[in-house]
Amino acid sequence: MxxxxxxxxxxxxxxxxxxxxxxxxxxxxxxxxxxxxxxxxxxxxxxxxxxxxxxxxxASRQALAREYSPADIAPTFRANGTTNPDDATYRRLAADGFRDWRLTIDGLVETPLSLSLAELKAMPSRTQITRHDCVEGWSCIGQWTGVVLGDLLARAGVRDEARFVVFHCADRYRGGDPYYESLDMLEAYHPQTLLAYDLNGADLPIANGAPLRLRAERQLGYKMAKYVMRVELVESFASLGRGRGGYWEDRGYQWWAGI
Incomplete structure (x- = not known):
């Protein structure tokens, strides 16, 4: 307790x-x-x-980020990073309301998964009102609903050698390398770490990461990958990007962004 x-x-x-x-x-x-x-x-x-x-x-391993009241929710949740991916596959999926979109969970797991948005929404969910803190200096409070990442990992069966969870995304920031981010297992299993599909009581807008984005509430905003397409369990970052665990980390940001 x-x-x-x-x-x-x-x-x-x-x-x-x-x-x-x-x-x-x-x-x-x-x-x-x-x-x-x-x-x-x-x-x-x-x-x-x-x-x-x-x-x-x-802090406790399970210490929660502060949660707010509905009165604190911002009228408009500010979007960060990419706001409309130009990937052809993503745009085709978005044009059809993401009906054919699927989330892949693979890597160091016992049972690889491929889940539709409808299947994710049918799973037990969590709703939380939290503050997004951007490294650029702004903050915004919003209500998020989604699947607890730990529940998905339990369903896939994480192998003992897995040390990190990597989130592969549909966007390429400013046309550069594919965006990706990662968490260690402690943050991945935290009860407030969600793959969110709903913002402020409505489907997640494209500007905010539709159809699915990461919410890791004890981390700064750049860790919260948008447009998540694949979740991969890995032992190291050696074969990913420039080997530092994330798009911005490969360009000099710190991998640990806890607040």
Whole structure:
């Protein structure tokens, strides 16, 4: 059972959140230049690992991100990143209301899955009102409904050697490499980690990631992949992108984005 956080714990968590956001902003402002240096990559990676370790020391494995009331929901949920993928297959699926779209779950699993949007919506769901914190400095509160990722992983049967869950997406940010993101198993099994298909009581809009997007509420916004097409269980990132666990991580962002 989770204990009630003490005031000292809350002060420490607020300090860590501010420090993480400040560090992230500094990193993003100069990542194109700084991350060309292997030495600077080591500095950022060490800082990321330290932040992750301290946060998990102070917080319960199942500690929940704050949830809000319906009165706090923003009138319009701001979209981040790609807002209308130009992939031909995606556009064909969107034109038909995603009736032929399917989510693939494979990799290091006992039972690979292929699920339609209707099948996902027929599964037990969770609804939560949470705040999206973007590394660019803005926040927005919205209500999300979707399938708890841990339930899908249990259904697929994760093999012991799997260490990460990778989300492959339909978009290519500004026409570049395919977008992807990843979580470790602790965040993947967190009760607030959803594959969401509904925003504010309606089907997820294309600008916000339709038909399915990741919500990992203890992470910054760039971790919350949109337009998810495939979930892959892997042991390492070696064969993915540039080997750092995500589209933006391959370009200098920290892999650990906990807040």
């Amino acid at each position: 989770n204990r009630t956080p003490r005031p000292t714990d809350l002060r420490r968590r607020r300090f860590l959140t501010r420090a993480a956001l400040a560090g992230g902003t500094l990193l993003l402002a100069g990542c194109d230049r700084l991350t060309r240096s292997d030495a600077m990559r080591q500095v950022f990676d060490t800082g990321s690992a330290l932040t992750q370790g301290v946060q998990r020391l102070l």
